[in-house]
Amino acid sequence: MLYMLTKDELSWIRCVLEDFEPGEISPSYFYKEKTEFARNQNREKVRKELDALRNKMRSYTPEELFLFKNKKERENKGLNNFSGIYIIHNSDKDINYVGQAVRVFDRAYNHFLANAGNDRVYEDFCLGNTFRISLIPLSITSFSTLNELEDNAIRAYDSIHKGYNKMPGNVMDKYIFINDEYQEAANLILDKIQGTELFSSLTNDRKRMIYISSLFTEFSLPENMHFKLGLLKSIKEFQKTNKKI
Incomplete structure (x- = not known):
């Protein structure tokens, strides 16, 4: 999977991901709440x-x-x-x-x-x-x-309560990581796997999460659900952006 990562890179990723406290609220949550409030006011x-x-x-x-x-x-x-x-x-x-x-x-x-x-x-x-x-x-x-x-x-147009829409639009265009190092780690992993046959097979969130979980197990990465979700969304967004139309 990530055999192109060096030992130093893997060691750095492990160090970055250890800095996580279970139950910590993601910055994405606060961004979403703030954005929805502003849009409703507007x-x-x-x-x-x-x-x-x-x-x-x-x-x-x-x-x-x-x-x-x-x-x-x-x-x-x-x-x-x-x-x-x-x-x-x-x-x-x-x-x-x-x-x-x-x-x-x-x-x-x-x-x-x-x-x-x-x-x-x-x-x-x-x-x-x-x-x-x-x-x-x-x-x-x-x-x-x-x-x-x-x-x-x-x-x-209030088209959920007074119209045909069943759900609001997508507020989060991009996942917000806890810090810049999380983003760098996700980009590093993404750079190693994009373009591979395995990467092209990750066609839904279930497959993406299964892959990410197996990656964590194989390389003994510390459990970090915030990073896993961010990596999943990064993979999904990359695939969407680079999809051939």
Whole structure:
């Protein structure tokens, strides 16, 4: 697994991971609490920003989304497939669903197909409810990531309590380690395993944690759940970022 690590590197990692007290609260917890509070306080401002963008931009019917999933049809209308969020508005019930996609035209229409998106959106669509869908590019908003934009939009439209969303967006774009040495140790391990056949087989969190636990056992690393979770998330984020689209 980590045979490319030197004895000195392994010794340093062991030393770093020994500095852990079970029950210690992760910095990620405090960051998440602080961020969620700030976003909830900022909901009205975000709603105004997104409403202003929606009023300036074209909205689509579900039927138009089915049409424009085809690249040639989009090109004929001068439409680009961009990274952003989509806001599905039920005009009859005045409720919303907010989602994100790297390519919005490839994703938004799925909610109007059976077993492909939000089941409640599809149910109301089949009942004949009227829908309009707004597609908002990340690049023209005040936000820096899709996760940040989506979560703020879900909160702005209160689409969990008064809409179709079942869960909030992802608040944590990146895991926060207890200290810089933890981050360095995770980066060192990640650098050794990326590109290997084993690394490509870590396709879900269960497999990632099994691998990490076996790594700890094989190299007699001190038990450190905070680091294990951070390494798991680092592996997952690396794979997501470098995934071939």
